[in-house]
Amino acid sequence: MTVSQDRYSSIAIWLHWILAILILGQIAGGLITEDIESKALKFELVQWHKSFGMLVLVLSFFRLYWRFAHKPPAPPAAMTGAEKMIVKITHVLFYVLMIGIPLFGWMVVSASPKDIDLTLFKIIPWPHLPFIPKGENSVEILKEVHEYLAFAMLGLLALHVLAALKHHYKDKDDVLTRMVTFMKPKR
Numbered sequence: 001m002t003v004s005q006d007r008y009s010s011i012a013i014w015l016h017w018i019l020a021i022l023i024l025g026q027i028a029g030g031l032i033t034e035d036i037e038s039k040a041l042k043f044e045l046v047q048w049h050k051s052f053g054m055l056v057l058v059l060s061f062f063r064l065y066w067r068f069a070h071k072p073p074a075p076p077a078a079m080t081g082a083e084k085m086i087v088k089i090t091h092v093l094f095y096v097l098m099i100g101i102p103l104f105g106w107m108v109v110s111a112s113p114k115d116i117d118l119t120l121f122k123i124i125p126w127p128h129l130p131f132i133p134k135g136e137n138s139v140e141i142l143k144e145v146h147e148y149l150a151f152a153m154l155g156l157l158a159l160h161v162l163a164a165l166k167h168h169y170k171d172k173d174d175v176l177t178r179m180v181t182f183m184k185p186k187r
Contacts, residue, residue, distance in 0.1 A: 007178045009070055015063040016179055019098065022056050024157070026101075027150050050109060051120040057102035064095055076173040090160065097153045104146040111138035 008016070029049050036042045075084055109118055110128035113135055118126040132138065167175035 008072055012066055013179055013181060019059055022052060026052055026056060027154060030150060050118060053102040053105045054120050054126060060098035073178055093156055097149055101146060101149045101153060104142055104149060107132050108139055108142045108146055111142055
């Protein structure tokens with residue numbers, strides 16, 4: 001199945017924006033939770049962070065499937081070969097981070113010697129990963145990787161937004177309008 005040459009499919013657009021909101025919320029939530037002193041509130045927020053993290057993981061796999069199953073619009077004709085390569089690398093990095101960040105979070109939970117059950121949204125039991133060595137040392141290492149990847153995601157998101165704005169305002173092409181449904185394509 002293919003999509004219009006002007007826009008991504010409706011499902012691709014919805015997945016893009018839902019994941020963008022969830023990922024930004026997860027990063028903000030992770031940063032805010034660090035400074036909370038109330039152990040009860042912190043525990044509750046961390047449980048929600050885990051739930052939304054697993055939702056990001058599942059939706060990211062679905063989005064990756066959708067990307068392979070539905071051809072995206074062709075890049076603007078004026079894009080150079082180098083720009084097209086940067087776009088491909090950026091998309092690969094996004095998928096690596098969208099999947100890697102929640103996976104490392106899941107590994108943190110699985111490595112915890114506290115062995116707290118993981119129940120998504122207080123309803124869905126979620127297993128721990130069986131191959132992760134338990135212990136505080138493992139938790140600290142995995143948590144650091146999880147956090148560094150989240151900061152890498154913030155940087156990549158900033159570049160992504162700046163590139164979209166550059167395409168819209170400087171290059172005057174339709175790259176931004178392909179993902180923003182209320183904007184008319186420039187072609």
